[in-house]
Amino acid sequence: MDNFLLTVMAYACFVAICHPLNYLLIMNPHFCVLLVLMSWLIVFCSSLLYILLMERLNFSIGTKIPHFFCKLAQVLKVASSDTLINNIILLVATALLCVFPVTGILFSYSQIISSLMRMSSTESKYKAFYTCGSHLCVVSLFYGTALGGYLSSAVTHSSKRSSHFSNVHRGHPLLNPFIYSLRNKDVKEALGRLLSRAASGP
Template identity: 55%
Template structure:
């Protein structure tokens, strides 16, 4: 089979989660509900932080950006999937596929970096409370956010430029509900060695290093909390990072679970179903975790509704 040059590729076919019409109707309702909950939940977190002056602190500054990133992260995949289900179409244009892939990676990596920055913020707050305001000043917070955006965009741009160099065959079916980078690379007819090297290198560098940073931060946090003599003081210290720690476990737990399951099975459809956990379910649950476990957010939401 002769490969076609990438300039002649007009569209890809997203096979989705199921080909049965009844199942698609059910999935449409479920994913629409989850998307609306994700969008509204994270939007309420952002509005609560903006409107309550008591929440204008580094911790909630990063949380509002994290909620914004979650909205964008889910919006890169779910609306297109819902549109395809409604229109009974599985097609996505070549340009649309590359754009979806690019923004998906941008906001996925941004979530990753923001969780790391938030862990550092909690480390400074608990381990160096007297110097917290000096260390976590507005200049440093802005710089950390800027670096997170820069690295996320750079990583996604490198992958996008490498994809542009590939040639694709006539078989352009993606066994997923969105244009996932690895799935697109597997469709290429040309040599994908450099793409795969970049994929593994970037995932290792930008995935493992932030996770190590989070683990080190929380090892210092736990060590400092254990040194507190009173039980009340320990509880108060732990409650300030409990929500973030829950989100960290949820984010990395679902991602690693999907990655390991996809490595263990050759069934791409099963991997697509499993990836729903970190692409849709996790962003939906994050607002509930922060609103239910955080007293300040609860009070800010009450003020917002009143």
């Protein structure tokens, strides 16, 4: 769901920067609700497919998974029955549910960067970057921790290190309100005062 919501937000940034005069016309409330509902429906259908495919698997009594979050790939590894179909569906679904959103985000930001390069005014560039800066920070945090978790589990096979990345990855939505609130002038001033007080010491 986060993949699709970040893609929708990237599209909103693209429209705001590349088509500012038509933003309210394109990103009207009905279209925004439709995008969120489509995202929810896609994720619901994929989750239902996973659950139905898991029903056909057998597991040994007392099976333990050494991970804080019970990921589908780890569940398939401990199944005592054939998981070939499940693994194929998992690979295809992961490719579709990750590649399309990432492609959408990369396309949106390529258009945004292209639009920024054409701007002559430094102030316009700053405003445009300010518009998508928070989203870019959240995207980096989301995909960075996800990639770190998968790479650490693939390279080190350490469940402890993988669980650290998983905890940060799953906990990143808690940081989103703080990251997006930094666009607020009062919040930035309060944070600046707090940091200067901490730097000056007691």
